[in-house]
Amino acid sequence: ETGVTQTPRHLVMGMTNKKSLKCEQHLGHNAMYWYKQSAKKPLELMFVYSLEERVENNSVPSRFSPECPNSSHLFLHLHTLQPEDSALYLCASSQDAGAESGGYTFGSGTRLTVV
Amino acid sequence: QKEVEQNSGPLSVPEGAIASLNCTYSDRGSQSFFWYRQYSGKSPELIMSIYSNGDKEDGRFTAQLNKASQYVSLLIRDSQPSDSATYLCAVAEGGSQGNLIFGKGTKLSVKP
Numbered sequence: 235e236t237g238v239t240q241t242p243r244h245l246v247m248g249m250t251n252k253k254s255l256k257c258e259q260h261l262g263h264n265a266m267y268w269y270k271q272s273a274k275k276p277l278e279l280m281f282v283y284s285l286e287e288r289v290e291n292n293s294v295p296s297r298f299s300p301e302c303p304n305s306s307h308l309f310l311h312l313h314t315l316q317p318e319d320s321a322l323y324l325c326a327s328s329q330d331a332g333a334e335s336g337g338y339t340f341g342s343g344t345r346l347t348v349v
Numbered sequence: 350q351k352e353v354e355q356n357s358g359p360l361s362v363p364e365g366a367i368a369s370l371n372c373t374y375s376d377r378g379s380q381s382f383f384w385y386r387q388y389s390g391k392s393p394e395l396i397m398s399i400y401s402n403g404d405k406e407d408g409r410f411t412a413q414l415n416k417a418s419q420y421v422s423l424l425i426r427d428s429q430p431s432d433s434a435t436y437l438c439a440v441a442e443g444g445s446q447g448n449l450i451f452g453k454g455t456k457l458s459v460k461p
Contacts, residue, residue, distance in 0.1 A: 267448075274357075274453065275453065276437075276450075276451045276452055276454075277393075277451040279449070282448060324392055324393070331447075331448075332441065332447030332448060333381050333383065333439070333441035333449045336398060337383045337395045337398050337439070337449075338395070338449060340385075340392040340393050341392060342392050
């Protein structure tokens with residue numbers, strides 16, 4: 235495995251379900267990110283982790299709960315989501331927190347549909 | 350609110366022409382700028398980065414930066430149908446965190 239891998243690729247869940255998105259990076263990077271991409275909107279930064287410590291939370295609703303057990307793995311736990319949460323969820327990593335180190339590498343994303 | 354603005358397009362150019370993609374940003378403290386290409390149904394892929402005023406060339410791609418005007422552009426020479434994608438401009442916030450702020454993207458269509 236190389237780069238940034240995300241699972242599952244597609245997820246359909248009901249509003250009362252609990253599910254988790256997984257991200258793993260094989261690049262030796264120290265920072266990981268969750269972004270949300272909705273139609274006709276720019277990528278929205280949700281969470282930033284640097285060396286397993288959360289450094290930023292962009293006013294994301296509590297129904298999204300991140301977890302970073304080590305610098306290679308990042309999870310996004312989902313519960314009681316709303317239909318407007320349907321989107322492409324992208325994980326990214328960078329050498330260090332912030333873009334000064336040369337931009338982010340993105341995973342393939344999880345296409346989430348809330349029904 | 351820090352913003353990155355792009356014309357959403359679609360921008361249509363014939364094969365072999367030069368495609369010009371533009372981006373403006375609001376944060377005067379930004380020092381790092383990136384262009385990502387995103388094919389339909391795929392994730393963004395970094396294609397260019399630029400940090401200093403002027404031009405930076407990489408193959409058929411040229412990034413241009415003018416910090417005084419808060420403007421960054423991407424030129425694609427000899428455009429190919431395989432260049433058809435959405436191009437995202439991303440700007441690093443000024444300050445210690447420097448997280449990336451993205452524009453909505455410009456959809457480019459290269460016609461054979």
